[in-house]
Amino acid sequence: MSTTRFLRLPEVCNITGLSKGGIYKLIRESKFPPPVKLTERSSGWPDDLVMLWADARKSDLGRGEQPKGGAKC
Numbered sequence: 001m002s003t004t005r006f007l008r009l010p011e012v013c014n015i016t017g018l019s020k021g022g023i024y025k026l027i028r029e030s031k032f033p034p035p036v037k038l039t040e041r042s043s044g045w046p047d048d049l050v051m052l053w054a055d056a057r058k059s060d061l062g063r064g065e066q067p068k069g070g071a072k073c
Contacts, residue, residue, distance in 0.1 A: 006036065006044030013073035015050055020073045 009020060016023065026032035032053060035043035 002048075005047040006038060007047050007050055008042075008044055009035075010073045012045050012050055016054060 007015070009023070012018075012023060013020060018026070023032055027034050033045060033049040035045050038044050
């Protein structure tokens with residue numbers, strides 16, 4: 001059985017290299033998984049979804065797309 005770990009925004013920024021604004025922009029464009037509400041005042045991203053997104057970006061590099069840098073959270 002796999003245990004899902006929820007990542008908070010600073011960790012998602014660190015893993016993806018995206019800024020807070022960049023993450024939320026991609027969410028609005030349906031290009032990044034939205035956070036899950038954990039409590040009334042906190043949200044997090046399932047680690048497996050963030051890693052799937054990151055792995056898909058790696059495969060984009062294999063097709064000649066260049067990585068885009070971003071500011072940290």
